Amino acid sequence: MRGEIWKKVFKNYGVIIFFVILVIILSLLSNKFLNIANVLNIIRQSSIIGLVAIGSTLTIISGNFDLSVGSVAGLTGVIAISLTNRFGVVSGVIIALLVGIVVGFINGFLVTKARINSFIVTLGMMTIVRGCALLWTNGYIVAGKIESYKLIGRGMIGPIPIPIIILVVFVAIFWFFMQKTRTGRYIYAVGGNKETAYLSGISVSRYQTMCYVIGGFLAAIAGIVLTSRMNAATPNDGTGYEFDAITGTIIGGTSLAGGEGNVLKSILGVILLNVINNGFNILNVNPYIQYVFRGFIILASVAIYSVRFRKE
């Protein structure tokens, strides 16, 4: 009985427990760590990967993978900034978002209609989209020329940076979407058991495609926030974001098998990764040791869930 309770606690609050422990350790090691400026700093640093991670969480819940999101963020960032330079912010942002949606749709189509494994489809798409970014820029940096574009990534509303607000808004929307709407529950059902969902009359392909479209859309937003903050786009922007996002998602307790997970916890997972980076930077830990430590922490936090799985 007591075992049961612990299992439940770990299952529901694993990432939170880990988070609290880490914060306590870091605040004991340095008095520079726990203060409002640094907290805002860490959350802003998490906002770009956080946006990507919302999408990753949805696709993984629906039973698929999306490895193309990092490249999508790169391409859409490049598109947004070059079109903004020429035609203004509105058209730049809208077309970038459309491109994200279209790539997501193609992913969804190939996975659900052509029935190609999602890992393969998005791996291929990752390379294609990266190639498009290289073609578009010809390999050069595209620097921003429009002042107002910088606001998205650098602006503040009161004391809160705009990227944090964007993140909070989308987390709220998609948390509500997944937990409280019928469509959201269907997505869980599709990822949990495809056959059952299909037999209950749920259109598996529709909901899985929807997740890819949302993933592409959010990757595009991440790309826009990124290039706006940097006021420049390089064709290799966003490289590796898919893995950071998926790592955060897994640390947040989303099951790779699908049907299980929570947007809010994924964001906590992403923030956890940034807390680690921030803490190591503040303590000025040797960069080589950081790699080892980061790996250990990822393994340790995921181990909590694996123990849970074995018991079940």
Add this chain to the structure above:
Amino acid sequence: MIKKILICLLVTIFIVSLGVISSGCRVVTTDEAVASQTTAAAETTKAAETTAAATVKDNNATGLKQFNIVFVIAGVDAPFCAPYMKGYQDAAKAYGQKLEIKDGKWDANVVNNLIEDAVAAKVDAIAVNPIDSVAVVPAVEEAIKAKVPIMGSWVRIGAKNELYPGTFAYVGIDEWQRGFAAGNLMLKALPDGGGIVLIEGTPGMQAVNDRRDGFLAAIKSNPKIEVLGQQATKSWGREEATKIMENFIQANGDKIKGLYAQDDNMAIGGLLALEEAGMKDVKAVGIGGSKEGIKAILDGKMYGTVYDQPYEAGVLAFTSILNYLLGVKFPDEIIIKNPLVTIENASLFPGEW
């Protein structure tokens, strides 16, 4: 039926997006081409280039023999690579030569495989831009054994700072000297000393170690300069550099008087964090002389940088190959100069990437 509609839709989207992409690509190309060709500051290298070009032309007034030349480049997606490849391509085009550029994908093993492929294809000459000077040696040895001429480009072949025996030329830079030059800039920026922070490129890359060691060797002469922090980005990324700088500021605050970033892209990233923290007096030093870096120097935001000339380096490397193949005498070691840029002379440097 739905399937058919979907397929039609997909095809249209693909075509439209291809159109958009190619049109975007064309515009950028012309812009960049003009910009990179108007480089003014490269007197030394330009002079060498023209002499090299002149010798080639004198020998072959009526059309050159066409050679098959392979250039194995470390990677193609870093901002610096584009002007470098363009230098090669423009030179190849000017002399009507066949040039194939192979992408090493930032993987030392891929670079070696590409060299081996070129050796197997019995091309006329190979230029290699290694990721790691030592790791590339086995493949270079294979080329030498098979009597396929091979040269080092930008990064040296072999652990020693000299022409690798058996290779016909080296056209490139001395990373350690560049780090040392950046260190000298920092000495000039902070005569009274103070705390500095270092932002580095991908851990384990040779360029990263050389740029760090050279820099640290230079700043040793002023013991009042203290290194407060030293952190590495995963992929020379600007956003990562911003994050690291934000964290440095959290940890050290006003004690930071100087920033050394191992390239201008990261320096610009660091400057954003400094700007947002209201620390405009911090002296930032970079390497590369990117367009944005030069602009930041002119705007008074950045102290200085060590100028890169990848386009000239590409042109020079290609002319060296041609000179070798045509049997023209030429210097087998060309070290590209790296002028120091500060606000005093920044207007002379357009930046190549």
